Amino acid sequence: MTVNEMLPLAVIASSLLPGMVIFALPEARVGLRSVLNLLGAMSKLVFVILLLEGVARGEVYGFRHTVLPGLDLVFKADALALLFVTLSTVLWLFTTIYAIGYLEGSPHRSRFFGFFSLCVTATVGLAMAGNLFTFFVFYELLTLSTFPLVVHRGTPQAMRGGTVYLAYTLAGGALLLTGIVWLHGLMGQVDFVHGGSVAALGPQATAQIKVVFLLLIAGVGVKAALVPLHGWLPQAMVAPAPVSALLHAVAVVKAGAFGIVRIVYEVYGVEYAQSLGLLKPLAIAAAVTIVWGSLRALTQDDLKKRLAYSTVSQVSYIALGVALFGPVGTIGGLAHLVHQGIMKITLFFAAGNYAETLGVHKVSELDGAGRRMPLTSAAFTIAAFGMIGVAPTAGYVSKWYLGEGALAAGMDWVVAVLWTSSLLNAAYFLPILYRLWFRPPPAAWPAEHIPARGWRETGWLLLAPPLITAAAVLVTGLFAEAGWSPLAWAKLIAAREYLQ
Amino acid sequence: MLMLAFDGLLVLALLWSAWRCLASTDLSRAVVMFIVFGLLMALAWARLDAPDIALAEAAIGAGLTGALLLDALGALRSRREGRDAPRETP
Amino acid sequence: MTEAWLEPAAWLIILPLAWASVAFLAGPGRGARLAILALVAQLGLALELAADLTQRGARMHAVGGWGAPLGIDLMADGLSAVMLLLTQAVALPIAVYAQAYFAETHHRHAATWFWPLAGFLLAAMNALFLSADLFNLYVTLELLGLAAVGLVAVGGGTAQITAALRYLLVSLLASGGYLLGVALLYGAYGTVSMTTLAPLAVGQTPLAVWIAAGLMLVGLLAKTALLPFHFWLPPAHGGAPAPVSALLSALVVKASFYLVLRLALGPFAMMTGTAAGLIGVLGASAILWGAWQALRAQRLKQLVAWSTVAQLGYLFLIFPLLAADGLALQAGALQVVAHGLAKAALFAAAGVLMRATGRDTVEGLAGVAGRVPLTLFAFGLAGVSIMGLPPSAGFLAKWLLIDAALKQGQWGWIVVIIVGSLLAAGYIFRVLRQAFLLAPEDSHFQPVPRRLEWVAFVLAAASVLLGLRGAELVALLGVGS
Amino acid sequence: MGETHRRTRIPAVTHASLIASLGWPLALMLALWPARTRRLAQGLAPLAPLPALWVAAVLSGDAVLELPSVLLGTRLGLDATGRLFLLFTALTWLAAGLYARAYLAHEARRSVFWAFSLATQAGNLGVCLAQDLASFYSFYALMTFAAYGLVVHTRSAEAWRAGRIYLVMAVLGELTLVAGLMMTAYAAGGTQVADIQVSTPSPLAVGLVTAGLGVKVGLPLLHLWLPLAHPVAPVPASAVLSGVMLKAGLLGWLRFLPLGYAAYPEIGATLLLLGLIAMFYGVAVGLAQSDLKVVLAYSSVSQMGFMTLGVGAGLNAPGLWPVLLPAVGLYALHHALAKSALFLGAGVALKVGGRAWVLAGLALPALALAGVPFTGGWLAKSALKAGLIALPAPWADLLGVALPLAALGTTLLMSRLLWLAHRLPAQEAAQALTPPWLAWTAAGSLLPWGFMPAWPWPMDWTGFTLAAGPVFLGLVLAFLAWRWPLAAPAIPPGDLVVPVERLLQALVRARLRLNRRAAQGR
Amino acid sequence: MNRFTRGLAVAVGVALAATLVAALLELPAAAVYLPGAVAQHLAQSGVEHPVTAVLLNFRGWDTLLEVAVLLLALLTLLTLRGSEAPVAEVEAEPLLQGLARKALPLIILMAGYLFWAGAYRPGGAFQAGAVLAAGAVLLHLAGLLPAWAVPGRLLRLGLILGFLVFLAVAAGLLGQGALLQYPPALAGNLILLIEAGLTLSLGLVLAGLFLFVTGRQA
Amino acid sequence: MSTGLLYALSGVGLFMLGAVGVIVLAHLMRKVLAFNVMGSGAFLVLVGLAQRTGQPDPVPQAMVLTGIVVAVAATALALGLARALHARTGGVTLTQGEDGD
Incomplete structure (x- = not known):
């Protein structure tokens, strides 16, 4: 086995193995568990950096293992995969730090961190999947490994959330499976290749191919929380904050969005999908989701639920970007994959900080929290502005490219969608900011757990991650055109997708 | 021809005894009918040039099975309830 | 080639018979260590046989040196090798499990003759998988049936005895039908050797043979608990002690299924079309009905047993899909193996959960996630295979099944498969969900031997990881077909 | 995208100055956060605009800073328009800052004010320097959102209400x-101002840009926030809000409308019409006000109408733009200076009462606004008029009538202002506020002369009469109104916002009722 | 079981029987004729009686497994009765006792004959074992032989001996090329050995089916 | 019609009689009896059909011997179970409607 084959596996193993060991660890081994966690996260980061460097040089990384005749488990670490892998890896590191602080002293931590590692394993595996089958394998693994995290608290509410989550995702998985097998039956192994391979089937299979597309998109659309398949996401918010932060804001929904990207670009091929007229419905679905999610977010008082509906809305930007036929929209969508991740994770970190530090879970209880926790609130503010799309944040950049892409694709109405969405984003984020900064704090917080010490308004493990990610929101937006930015990477991918 | 008539009668007897065995309302009579049936079967085996089976049928089918049935009949007739509470495996 | 006296196929039957006898000789409750030791050897033999077959193709072993049709042939091909491997692979861990399980005073009475019974059971299955003679198969079926009934009865409670009796009666009725079928076939062709019979039956099929086929298949379906003959299974499998349930659900029902498959591929190859479709419909109904019942079951083991009813249904979906491409056959074999491992794991885990909570209800599981996490993980892993989620072997089975259905344009089955998987997810997660609940204040948990937990885990992990090695299994299956 | 631009060798000092002009206010703002540096930062805060002033006044003309990796390719620099705007912006902020130091001497939440003020200032200055759309928008957003903190600074009920409406309108805008801008950039194929000014975006794009910036400018119907927000802010904040921040919108028009390159007759006509409406509407509603600062705010609506006319004319007739651009610039300068002086003065009047010297100090910029000859207003109006009368048929005549009438209105409004100030009861003696105000008033009256374009107007009596006549007439009317007061209808500040607000409230209440009913039904 | 299902079962049974009868009446002759093969190979089987030859040589494998079936039934019965001691003895019946005492030697003799005769003519281990078992049952009924409790080591050995011998022979002959492949020279003796073991064990097992169960309540 | 065939036909009748009996009869003893009748029927078919030409066939005869032993084992087992059930519940039938149904 060559290095180029092993490196993708190493990326997967670097979270899988620590996770397995952690499962077996007794509850009390906090130190060892933390070391294992961080070691895994760090080593994954190192592997990913090696991959990034290699891919930028044009190296090809991949691995293939035959499961059944004509059915291979394929990994490939191409530029697109690495976009997602890097995002997950970096955010996993921060979230792990955050989770160590967040869950300090709570029960069942071995289980939590075990499944947490498994989730990340699933996410990177999914990102590096080289064919539909492999994608599906990790797609389902992701479902399974997130369930214990959703129900982690063991309350009836958590159970309800978990049940809804499962019902949606498993049903989605079933649709996806049907689509995959169908396609498999039509053309054998469906590897992800630039420009897609379905076009080779020729015109007589068009009707079937369209149905398969519907199945596949509906399947991944559940995780991507496309309306009306989004019902699980707000329910899954009963999970602990780090879970909501990394998984539901980033990993799981992104898995769906990422699936859409792969299916459109590398299974169907964007030109072919366009010629079949499949992109416009997708764009419409994404647009509806964008607006609907925002509308629902408006009326939520529970902070995490509001953020969840916001996720519903924001993730569809990615699908929208994909559906905009042309490189600019693609760049916007792919950049948003990263941008939304860092913005939303910041928001969830902050929400978790309010909950963990002050016992505040509701928007209406946030009055004056900015004075008590200025750093957290500053991070929240930056991310919220990012969500609205205010320059110079990351959100602005992705929205800009989406808008330009829409115009280039002749879908001017998308600009109106973006406008509406931004307006609604402002309508549900600005009141929060207003409460944070401009309302007087209450006499006492609902349940203040962590006292402020000097400028440290909460535990440093809780404080550092949101600050770093908030800084990233600014930096990725501000230096969007720099060579190392997510946007630049997205441009690289778009160039490869559209030039080949 | 005579043998065929005998065979016919034997077959009828077999069917009849089997029917009685299953249909009679009295269980002990049923068991007795079964033993009769077994013996008739032994005859039938003999008619089929199968003396080995006839022997086995007489000894095992009618004899041993009959004894088992009679013994079980006695046991099942006694309407004593179980001494111990039924054991359950959790 | 090994010496003749080292023939693994023969030893796979002799060995369990021998250790069963020795265990009997050794006295009540004895024989565990011997059994485990022997099972290690059996697993080795099965592997050896599989390796040998892959290298040199299928082979016959003429018992007594006569050969069919006068004598009895043992036949080892890919399908039998797969079944043999599965049997030994499940039996070994379950034996380890049983040793620890019955060591508890609470269960000791059940263990008196467990080991000889288990030995005969395994011997019966191995003999069945190797036999190519219809009457010999009848004897192995009876041997298997009585051993299984005996194992069901070892629990000793009213429920178990009732279940055993019902199981026995069904089994006897079924083998009666089978025997009559054999009688008719012998009358029609003058032989009971499958290899001799197959070309004859295909060449000329009088009405009596059709009836024989019907009788035999119906009998076997009843033994496999295909809907509507499933009624005996949930009490029998749900009521027996955990290791017994594991053996029964994982292996015993597969034996009669194997026979159905053998017959359908061999002497009764003429039964296609409507008959196969009918079996498929029954399978589909079993999938749905079994899963539905599992969703409603109050008791944990009952739930797992109903799950068996449902999962067996998948096996019968392959009959309408059997085709030259072999996809459906592969699907069936994979499902047998996947379900075997997974169901053994589920029952093993259920045994642990019951012991930990002290009762056999789904509701009583609240809070066990914190107490026996490994077991729960095992339950979940096995569930993955049962639900047919990747990368488990169960997934590969369902994949192939869907693939086969698509290839033949029989869409209906796909819907059934998918819905069945979702229902399976429903009942598996019903358990997991309950386990993750906060433990009620008044609950107390008993400690459980670690070995029980690990066995469940190993079995479950095997059923999932096998999904990565499906190619090997399929290659083995291809030997001699 | 940046390739098309002239790359010139620019000394490091230029880069440093450009960065400092924006970085210095931001640095001061951040320095307010730690308690250790807070006092120092507060002390230096009034001087925050100095680097910008240096850039505007001293730096050579082609000062450009290109940062291709920032945002969508950032280009900061100065052109003539930018320099003018930067100059009066920096100056006004300087004056307001010095004024604020005195104004806030006893204020507890000083540092909060300074923080928002510095952020707003950085945005405002940045807008002047931005030569590409992304950075312009970034600074513009910074300014807009930070100014919210200024609007609600007093935390009074009116302030919250004004803040809310400000924010809603600002976000919409x-x-x-x-x-x-998206559409414009798409049409232009780039994000640089230089690209956009020579492109022909779709009328929709132009309309959207116009309307979006129109909120800031206070176009009629988009002005609703203005009369609410400007008065409730602390006086120095009002001065910059009304004085220079409105001009940021105007600058946006100048930057992102292809003025002088492409004709958009319909949009131009609409703007002309809206400008006209604004001129009179601001006056009409302003006259019905009884709060000094509200009157001034409506005056701003009215005055921005003049500049709107200029831009509208430019869109309508691109050929006129070379004449119009300096006029609009001059008008912006003049209005910035006069309006901020008036607001600062109003603040003094509210503190010390309607003393004579206060009234005199107020009268100077008030007359300038009215366009009395030889004031900055006169210059600006003359310059604008020179461009406007060259418009095609209906407009030239219409404007020929409307402009003097508008001057009459302005005079009336200013009279109303003075009258209201006069009625203020005398309170404290002169204050620390006074020197910065008076100095600024003086500077403001002189500065426009320095930016006068080529002599626009025949220096004859007709001209004087046309300029002074309306003023005189207005004064007479004002006198009459003073002697024989009419019962003017009382229009609440924010005029149209009140019914709109009621409607929205009713909708929200209905929605809540529905929710409650749904919850009960469950 | 409701009336409908009963009716259905009866109807299906009758229909099936009728069809089957019709099918049998028109069944053509079988293609394979095994009796010929049996006769042909009888000489090499080691016995002269064809049924015994089939039972213990040609299809000896069936017989081996069948013995296991018997053992299994016994095992299950043993499992069921658990470890409880037998209940009170049956009352002795003088008349039956006398009969039994007289019949016993006769029965043993008959069993011996049947066992011996099996090689040449009808008879064999099964019949002999059955006769032995019948004798034991008779003894029990006469009150001369108590019901059996948990089998001791010796009894266990007796019960399993025949099977073990059979199994050992089967396995031992693997070296010949296949299970139960008797060398022609040794075939007769080996079969005799097996039959001897089986007669003993089958007698005990069949008796056990009765004696382990009878007279007790569970 | 040969003797073999005649007995084979009667075997069919016995088999069906027994099979229906096993299903229909409630009392466990009767079920056992019916099972034995059924088995005998099958044996008759096996031997009778093979010998319908009139020639004795040792192969099915040996099979039937095996079958008889199996049947007696099953009978003993069924009776043992029935007795155990009776001892525990006093019942002599399989009550319906338990978990399974």
Whole structure:
């Protein structure tokens, strides 16, 4: 086995193995568990950096293992995969730090961190999947490994959330499976290749191919929380904050969005999908989701639920970007994959900080929290502005490219969608900011757990991650055109997708 | 021809005894009918040039099975309830 | 080639018979260590046989040196090798499990003759998988049936005895039908050797043979608990002690299924079309009905047993899909193996959960996630295979099944498969969900031997990881077909 | 995108100055956060605009800073328009800052004010320097959102209400602007101002940009926030809000509308019409006000109408733009200076009462606004008029009548202002506020002369009469109104916002009732 | 079981029987004729009686497994009765006792004959074992032989001996090329050995089916 | 019609009689009896059909011997179970409607 084959596996193993060991660890081994966690996260980061460097040089990384005749488990670490892998890896590191602080002293931590590692394993595996089958394998693994995290608290509410989550995702998985097998039956192994391979089937299979597309998109659309398949996401918010932060804001929904990207670009091929007229419905679905999610977010008082509906809305930007036929929209969508991740994770970190530090879970209880926790609130503010799309944040950049892409694709109405969405984003984020900064704090917080010490308004493990990610929101937006930015990477991918 | 008539009668007897065995309302009579049936079967085996089976049928089918049935009949007739509470495996 | 006296196929039957006898000789409750030791050897033999077959193709072993049709042939091909491997692979861990399980005073009475019974059971299955003679198969079926009934009865409670009796009666009725079928076939062709019979039956099929086929298949379906003959299974499998349930659900029902498959591929190859479709419909109904019942079951083991009813249904979906491409056959074999491992794991885990909570209800599981996490993980892993989620072997089975259905344009089955998987997810997660609940204040948990937990885990992990090695299994299956 | 631009060798000092002009206010703002540096930062805060002033006044003309990796390719620099705007912006902020130091001497939440003020200032200055759309929008957004803190600074009920309305309108405006900019950039194929000014975006894009920025400018119907927000802010904040921040919108028009390159007759006509309406509407509603600062705010609506006319004319007749651009610039300068002086003065009047010297100090910029000859207003109006009368048929005549009438209105409004100030009861003696105000008033009256374009207006009596006549007539009317007061209808500040607000409230209440009913039904 | 299902079962049974009868009446002759093969190979089987030859040589494998079936039934019965001691003895019946005492030697003799005769003519281990078992049952009924409790080591050995011998022979002959492949020279003796073991064990097992169960309540 | 065939036909009748009996009869003893009748029927078919030409066939005869032993084992087992059930519940039938149904 060559290095180029092993490196993708190493990326997967670097979270899988620590996770397995952690499962077996007794509850009390906090130190060892933390070391294992961080070691895994760090080593994954190192592997990913090696991959990034290699891919930028044009190296090809991949691995293939035959499961059944004509059915291979394929990994490939191409530029697109690495976009997602890097995002997950970096955010996993921060979230792990955050989770160590967040869950300090709570029960069942071995289980939590075990499944947490498994989730990340699933996410990177999914990102590096080289064919539909492999994608599906990790797609389902992701479902399974997130369930214990959703129900982690063991309350009836958590159970309800978990049940809804499962019902949606498993049903989605079933649709996806049907689509995959169908396609498999039509053309054998469906590897992800630039420009897609379905076009080779020729015109007589068009009707079937369209149905398969519907199945596949509906399947991944559940995780991507496309309306009306989004019902699980707000329910899954009963999970602990780090879970909501990394998984539901980033990993799981992104898995769906990422699936859409792969299916459109590398299974169907964007030109072919366009010629079949499949992109416009997708764009419409994404647009509806964008607006609907925002509308629902408006009326939520529970902070995490509001953020969840916001996720519903924001993730569809990615699908929208994909559906905009042309490189600019693609760049916007792919950049948003990263941008939304860092913005939303910041928001969830902050929400978790309010909950963990002050016992505040509701928007209406946030009055004056900015004075008590200025750093957290500053991070929240930056991310919220990012969500609205205010320059110079990351959100602005992705929205800009989406808008330009829409115009280039002749879908001017998308600009109106973006406008509406931004307006609604402002309508549900600005009141929060207003409460944070401009309302007087209450006499006492609902349940203040962590006292402020000097400028440290909460535990440093809780404080550092949101600050770093908030800084990233600014930096990725501000230096969007720099060579190392997510946007630049997205441009690289778009160039490869559209030039080949 | 005579043998065929005998065979016919034997077959009828077999069917009849089997029917009685299953249909009679009295269980002990049923068991007795079964033993009769077994013996008739032994005859039938003999008619089929199968003396080995006839022997086995007489000894095992009618004899041993009959004894088992009679013994079980006695046991099942006694309407004593179980001494111990039924054991359950959790 | 090994010496003749080292023939693994023969030893796979002799060995369990021998250790069963020795265990009997050794006295009540004895024989565990011997059994485990022997099972290690059996697993080795099965592997050896599989390796040998892959290298040199299928082979016959003429018992007594006569050969069919006068004598009895043992036949080892890919399908039998797969079944043999599965049997030994499940039996070994379950034996380890049983040793620890019955060591508890609470269960000791059940263990008196467990080991000889288990030995005969395994011997019966191995003999069945190797036999190519219809009457010999009848004897192995009876041997298997009585051993299984005996194992069901070892629990000793009213429920178990009732279940055993019902199981026995069904089994006897079924083998009666089978025997009559054999009688008719012998009358029609003058032989009971499958290899001799197959070309004859295909060449000329009088009405009596059709009836024989019907009788035999119906009998076997009843033994496999295909809907509507499933009624005996949930009490029998749900009521027996955990290791017994594991053996029964994982292996015993597969034996009669194997026979159905053998017959359908061999002497009764003429039964296609409507008959196969009918079996498929029954399978589909079993999938749905079994899963539905599992969703409603109050008791944990009952739930797992109903799950068996449902999962067996998948096996019968392959009959309408059997085709030259072999996809459906592969699907069936994979499902047998996947379900075997997974169901053994589920029952093993259920045994642990019951012991930990002290009762056999789904509701009583609240809070066990914190107490026996490994077991729960095992339950979940096995569930993955049962639900047919990747990368488990169960997934590969369902994949192939869907693939086969698509290839033949029989869409209906796909819907059934998918819905069945979702229902399976429903009942598996019903358990997991309950386990993750906060433990009620008044609950107390008993400690459980670690070995029980690990066995469940190993079995479950095997059923999932096998999904990565499906190619090997399929290659083995291809030997001699 | 940046390739098309002239790359010139620019000394490091230029880069440093450009960065400092924006970085210095931001650095001061951040320095307010730690308790250790807070006092120092507060002390230096009034001087925050100095680097910008240096850039505007001293730096050579082609000062450009290109940062291709920042945002969508950032280009900061100065052109003639930018320099003018930067100059009066920096100056006004300087004056307001010095004024604020005295104004806030006893204020507890000083540092909060300074923080928002510095952020707003950085945005405002940045807008002047931005030569590409992304950085312009970034600074513009920074300014808009930070100014919210200034609007609600007093935390009074009116302030919250004004803040809310300000924010809603601002967000609507920004989003519309972004949508318009997207289309514009798409049409222009780049994000640089230089690209956009020579492109022909779709009328929709132009309309969106116009409307988005129009919120800031206070176009009629988009002005609703203005009369609410400007008065409730602390006086120095009002001065910059009304004085220079409105001009940021104007600058946006100048930057992102292809003025002088492409004709958009319909949009131009609409703007002309809206400008006209604004001129009179501001006056009419302003006259019905009884709060000094509200009157001034409506005056701003009215005055921005003049500049709108200029831009509208430019869109309508691109050929006129070379004449119009300096006039609009001059008008912006003049209004910035006069309006901020008036607001600062109003603040003094509210503190010390309607003393004579206060009234005199107020009268100077008030007369300038009215366009009395030899004031900055006169210069600006003359310059604008020179451009406007060259418009095609209906407009030239219409404006020929409307402009003097508008001057009459302005005079009336200013009289009303003075009258209201006069009625203020005398309170404290002169204050620390006074020196910065008076100095600024003086500077403001002189500065426009320095930016006078080529002599626009025949220096004959007709001209004087046309300029002074309306003023005189207005004064007479004002006198009459003083002697024989009419019962003017009382229009609440924010005029149309009141019914709109009621409607929205009713909708929200209905929605809540529905929710409650649904919850009960469950 | 409701009336409908009963009716259905009866109807299906009758229909099936009728069809089957019709099918049998028109069944053509079988293609394979095994009796010929049996006769042909009888000489090499080691016995002269064809049924015994089939039972213990040609299809000896069936017989081996069949013995296991018997053992299994016994095992299950043993499992069921658990470890409880037998209940009170049956009352002795003088008349039956006398009969039994007289019949016993006769029965043993008959069993011996049947066992011996099996090689040449009808008879064999099964019949002999059955006769032995019948004798034991008779003894029990006469009150001369108590019901059996948990089998001791010796009894266990007796019960399993025949099977073990059979199994050992089967396995031992693997070296010949296949299970139960008797060398022609040794075939007769080996079969005799097996039959001897089986007669003993089958007698005990069949008796056990009765004696382990009878007279007790569970 | 040969003797073999005649007995084979009667075997069919016995088999069906027994099979229906096993299903229909409630009392466990009767079920056992019916099972034995059924088995005998099958044996008759096996031997009778093979010998319908009139020639004795040792192969099915040996099979039937095996079958008889199996049947007696099953009978003993069924009776043992029935007795155990009776001892525990006093019942002599399989009550319906338990978990399974």
